[in-house]
Amino acid sequence: MGLLSHPITLVADWLRNLFLGWGLSQGLTTVLLYLIAAIVVASLANGWVIFLIWFERKIVGRMQDRIGPNRVGPYGLLQPFADLIKIITKEIIFPDKADKPLYVIAPLLMDAAIIAIWAVIPLVPMVGMDFNVAALYTIAVGAFATLGIILAGWSSNNKFALVSAFRTVAQMISYEVPTVLALLVPVLLAGTMSLQGIVEAQHVWYIVLAPLAFLIYFIASVAEVGRTPFDLLEAESEIVAGFHIEYSGMLFATFYVGDFLHAFTIGMLGAVLFLGGWRGPGAEAYPILGLIYLWIKAFVVYFVGVWVRGTLPRLRIDQMMNFCWKFLTPLALILLVEAAVVDRLLLGFTPWGRGLVHLAINVFIGALVIAYARAYDNRRKRERPLAAKPGQYPVARPPQPAAEAQSD
């Protein structure tokens, strides 16, 4: 067992022997090791965000024809550190009549919930907590992140923050449905809810077997993070900054870090569920390679998220809700049934044969859905033409009770 192949196990064993050598009991040693592991993972995750902030500012800047941070350090790499020092020195302001304990707990709860997801992500083969309901656990923990945002919105005692909290509930509860349904597809294909098991079952990446489920998972996840085009909870032009409008100093920074960390964590989950996690050449022999593969895959998914953020404008709330309930959810249900039935029929097939049949059916379903959506759109345009009549402005029509009743 060399340092290269099992670094984490090696360090853990060394620490265990050290603690046992001090005369601590077996149980206490285990608890201490868990604590240390939790602190290390949380610190690494939060430290990684420093890089993500620089990366995202740079990339979005380029997309918007700006240069992005370029003053502090080479390529502006030290900019996040400068910002960090600045924000640590800032005062934390409590609004008058704010609910102080909740006001402080809210950002911590959100950040902690996101880091808790990292506990079950299989970073390398054989290391990490192999939890037999890990896939469901990621959803359960996400509820605490939602709760953190609701608390922030409510405890600030600010009407914009409260509106943002309402939007958060509507958006996150709704988009949880397609997320869970899409998540069930890899669970079904692998036959286990353990993330380690799902990775091990991916002889062929599930993005081949279930490309549509991956798309739904990705879109719904972006909505859960609340990033553009789904950033209604902090829509600057409508509710100023949403739930974190009153926050300052490190409390605001916690929200800020939580947002980036959530986006990357979603990328990581996408990589684990659909892109084969740590799988890659030589990963079984040298687990540390698996970590690098997973990181690259997660980064690719994260980058697509940044790309979308830099490209698309914000949706309206009704468009967003319709998209979730009338498009993503039914499609996810169809895909779930498809995965269950087809996979049963393909029991004896080789992994690639199975993958290609799934891919073909997915492409077929995708084509059907696009055709149906086009036909629906055309019909709606015929029935309710948006184009203004001469002498009218092309805006929403004033209330016309009689006409409304007929068309609905």
Next chain:
Amino acid sequence: MTAMQIVFLITAVVTLFAAFRTVTTPNLIHAALWLILALAGVAVFYALLNANFFAVIQVVVYIGAIAILMVFAIMLTRREMRDRGKQTSGRWWWAAILGAVFFAGVTWMIEAVALPSQPTAAVPASSIADLGKALVNPNGYVIPFEVASVLLLAALIGAVFVAWTRHNS
């Protein structure tokens, strides 16, 4: 005392205190949040008992759905979200008597029944798979499972019916 027992005791104290505050705090939002803490404590108990699936389901259903909807409902209905009215109704002593009787009954039951101190059967490695099979097994729980599904469907349709706005009326 093992580490597990310490974790259990801490969780028990936190859960009980949270449950107590749920009914004593005058602020409804705070009550909902204390309730969330109590529910999370119960999830920790499930996890300590190696019932991972139930721990996760407890969080998904009770905290992720029910408690968040409660918070939402309180936010929507309460002006200033602070309730300054009386906390007890006139018949609080009925509830007190019922609670005391129930507590006494449960205590008596635990004392009377000789509970095994060790598990009588080995904990199955994959309890979710067994649970899933039992739920669709004709000799297992398929009928209660289906009846519960129909009940939920009826509730869903009822909710849609109640919330439906008729445009022509």
